[in-house]
Amino acid sequence: MDETVAQGLANKIYEKRKSAAYELERVIKLESDDLKIQAIVRQLCTEFIGTADKPARSASGGLIGLAAATIALGKHSASYLDLIIPAVLSCFASQDSRIRYYSTESLYNIAKVAKGEVLLYFNEIFDMLCKVNLGSLFIYFSVAAKLNEKIKDIVSEKATSYVSLLHRNHRRNHEDTESDPDNNDDLDPDESIHDIRSTAFSLAKFMPLLSERLYVINPYTRTFLVSWITVLNSIPDLDLIVFLPDFLDGLMKYSSDIHQDVRIATARLLDSFLEEIKRTTNSNKPVRKTSRASFNDRLKTESTTLEESPDDDSDSQDSIQPYDVTVDFSRIIAILLNHISSADEAIQITALRWVSDFFAICPSNLLPFTPKLLRVVLPAISHESTALRRSARDVNDKLLRLIRGLIAGNGSEDENNLLNADLEELDFVNSATIQLLDEHEETRVSALGWLMELVKLAAKKSKEDLGLRAEILPALLKTLSDTSEAVVKKDLELLAQISKNDDYFNQLMVNLLTLFSSDRNLLEQRGSLIIRQLSLNLNAERIYKTLAENLEKETDLEFAQSIVQHLNNNLLTAPELSDARKRLRQLSSTEGSSFFTTLYRSWSHNAVATFSLCLLAQAYEHALNLLQVFAELEVSVQVLVQIDKLVQLLESPVFIYLRLQLLEPEKYPYLNKCLYGLLMLLPQTQAFHTLRNRLHSITTQSFAPSSKSSSSSSRLAKGSEIHWDNLLNRFRMLQNRQQAQGKIRRNWAE
Incomplete structure (x- = not known):
């Protein structure tokens, strides 16, 4: 650039740097040589900005100059943004708050001109905005907020439709290939659409960054992240719900934030996701696809319009329909189950509420998770919090109804196929049996209720030798020593159900005598209850005859x-x-x-x-x-x-x-x-x-x-x-x- 302009941009006085920037803008507007313009941009990036140790006035001049160059280039700035934006973003790492301020202001002006083109650098810009919110100095916070809102506006308007001018030029290079019938036969229509039409904004590329950033503790950054997810979720046809499993884990943790505004915003966002899942599931809408022919026509129209008026926002109003929405329920359920075990009550209640609603949305997807669901829900049934207990009981009751419906033959084909899976493979038994050791009575009673359902499942499958009875019998016999009478009664009810099989009946009677012989306190304290409850659920005469026949051979006369x-x-x-x-x-x-x-x-x-x-x-x-x-x-x-x-x-x-x-x-x-x-x-x-x-x-x-x-x-x-x-x-x-x-x-x- 002209030496005078260069000196003006490096001047200590801000107004002179600003005047030099206006002059640079005028020069670039008049310049028709792309190589010359590129040289000027490179000079600003290297000589003025360069490394982080550049003096503030030099970096400030370079940042103002890059903004002026972008304004001058207008619709042609897309070809230079790969030099301009990285240089501006590098200044955000400066220890000098003034440089960070100028870089924020510069990027704001660049975004105003480049609009949809900045979406190619969305991840880098978003990452920078996160760090702004983490900063302890708020000198430039207001201009950063303006930049944040500007980027939000651009994303809201153009995320689903804007194709970079650079990509459109790439499309033109393929037009001859597409018009050739021989080559056209070799192209898959769906694949060609994705290869040729690539929007500047990519959710798939953004998700890893968002997922990583969500695990912050700073309340300002959390608020920033929730607001961005809310914006993305509000954009028609962006289908953020498809990527929900990628960031749900981090987002759920915000439910326990110590700041009320974070909790409220998170609750609203999670509610909106849940409602969207319900709408997506209940709508039964047809698969949405875009034909290749209509896509090409549409793309040509967009290209022509943008070349005539690159600053026109009309393209954002007519977005191309995405492909059919598929929600990965299995991944979501796995995340929710992990949060039910959280140490925080608010997170647990939120996760339980989601699981409860999923019984109406996707019961088949919940079935494979039943063992793990039992491991996390049964302990929550006895939680000291009334709200949490209520939520856990609701989930437990719905799961019981689902399993009982399958036993009665009311399930879908997929659900019945899951029912026919091996119980040991599904880990049902261990999940329920382990809860018999829980310190709370209600959890132990509920666990026994589940074991009763497992026995019914075994009968439904018409398999006597599942190993189920043999596996749980020792645990049930041990539970007879439980301090709770309610637990013992439920345990005896289950033992009676198992013992309706002749082989297990005789085995139970022998085991009872052995148990009474080894634990005389159990005989004194629970003996009467055990005999009466078994007599209530089984044939009392048969019980007494079997016990008497075994006692006839007893060698311990005192016992x-x-x-x-x-x-x-x-x-x-x-x-x-x-x-x-x-x-x-x-x-x-x-x-x-x-x-x-x-x-x-x-x-x-x-x-x-x-x-x-x-x-x-x-x-x-x-x-x-x-x-x-x-x-x-x-x-x-x-x-x-x-x-x-x-x-x-x-x-x-x-x-x-x-x-x-x-x-x-x-x-x-x-x-x-x-x-x-x-x-x-x-x-x-x-x-x-x-x-x-x-x-x-x-x-x-x-x-x-x-x-x-x-x-x-x-x-x-x-x-x-x-x-x-x-x-x-x-x-x-x-x-x-x-x-x-x-x-x-x-x-x-x-």
Whole structure:
């Protein structure tokens, strides 16, 4: 450039630098030699700006000169921007705030002229604007805000349609190829459109930068980023939603920002994305494509218009339609699940709300994530926050309804295919089972509910050997020791469901006895609840028969005596065992006699339990014989306590039939005798007086059996085929063993 102009641009006085810039603008407007113009631009970039250590007045002159050159070039500036814009952007790294100010002002003026052409450098400009917001000095913040708004305006108007003049010249070089029929046949229409027409702005190229920048903490930069995403999302046909998985993770973190304005802006933006997803999914719009012929016609029109009036903004109003919108739900769901595990409540609630809405939008996409969803949602069900608990329960309930619908056969073809996948591969079992260790009751109950659904899924698949029952059975048995009664009841309900299979029923009974034997506290504290709940959900008679058959082989006599006592107490009192009690009173039937005999052989470990079993079965004659054996044994305090409890039970509704039978001594002669015999065993305690008052309340009659009753008893014994002598001998044998072992235990204790 002219030496005078160069000196003016380097002058210490700003007004003289400004005058020199006006002169430079006039010179460039009159210059027709592209090489000369390029030399001037290079001189400004190297001699005036050059490196960061240039003095402020030199850099200022260079920046003003580049802005003046761009204004002078007007529509022809596109060819020089690859020199101009990098030079201007380099000044933003200067430590001198004045240089940063001039560079911002210069870039603003350049953008006003170049408009859509600056979109080729959008990433670099955006990155610079981020750093402006991070700066602690705000001398040039206002002009930076003006620049930011100018770039936003350009992006809003031209992002979806503007093709750089440089690219359009490249298109003209392809016109001959496109007009050749032979070459045209070799081109794929869709591919040629993308190759030839490349808009200056590219979301795909911008996303990595945006994703990286989102992980900042500075509230001003966060506000800046949210505002930019909002602008991009508002542009018709830009389809930012397609790239949502690329930046959703960073954006979600803003929900917990300590600054309210950041949280509010983020919430609004996330809501707009969610609503757009719903609209995109519900619209069922056809695939949107642009034909190659119409594209070429359109592009020619744009090119002509821009050459005539490069500053005309009309091209932004008629954008080319993009291709069909595809939302990557799987990537979005994966991101949301990670945020449900966040330590921040606001982020968790936001993520849960999105997942909840996805059940209506894309249930098939959620199914593969069910195991992980369980791992993050079940703990949240018991969160101390009411809002978070409500959100987690909502997601859990919707997921349950989805799975139950599939079990009922109400799913789509894709969903049913997922249902047929191997449960172990989907990791359902581990996801639910691990939650049984959670410290909160509600989470453990919900986890058991999910395991119940898994068992139903296994049945739906008609596969018995999935390994599912075998895998969860140990965990379920361990859960019986849970401190929560609600958890234990749910656990027992699931165990009952599993045990409807014969093999697992027998296995459960054996495991229960083993568990009670190893954990006597469990037997004392939960034994009654466990037996009653299982009897409620399974066949009580079958439970007792199976337990008795296994107890018959029990070698630990102390344990056998203890568990028989617990089983007998439930048999006498539990409403769930009423059918079993009725069966025992039917000794004349094969089923009744078999049930009685099976129980008797194990009940013989406990003398009082055996006696009460005979009373329950109305085997009064045999009960009287048992009392004779009692006389041969050493009646301990423990036995007397059990007799005391039995007397109290005789006053309960269960034994109404027995008390009424006392009125018919000629029909039940042995009943009176065995009750009087029981009375003779008792010391004169409250139980003694209770039983004596009951017996004295009836008319004294002869207790000798009549011939009619004797014959009836003989027929009963014969019809039921119960070998009473064998049972009595077994009772005597086991009681002798119990006493011998009791003496050994006492000796060891001493």
